[in-house]
Amino acid sequence: ETYLNGELKQHVNTSDLIYSVPELINFISHVMSLVPGDVIATGTPSGIGPMHPGDTVEIKIEPIGTLRNYVVSNSQ
DSSP: OEEHHHHEEEEOGGSSSSSSSHHHHHHHHHHSOTTTTOOOOOOOOOOEEEEEEETTTEEEEEEEEEEEEEOOTTTT
């Protein structure tokens, strides 16, 4: 699930990806070493909309947890 400022914007599953998570990990690990804490960004389906400095974006993956990021401008 993806939340923008606390509002649910996306509800998708990894089964919707073009490549499976194991395929992605296999490919990436042939190019570089992966270590605990690495994040693999897979892109996003439509729906999140524009983000602005000061916004909060949360990605929730059950049962892993929540990744929270704050949007800042390039000048900050």
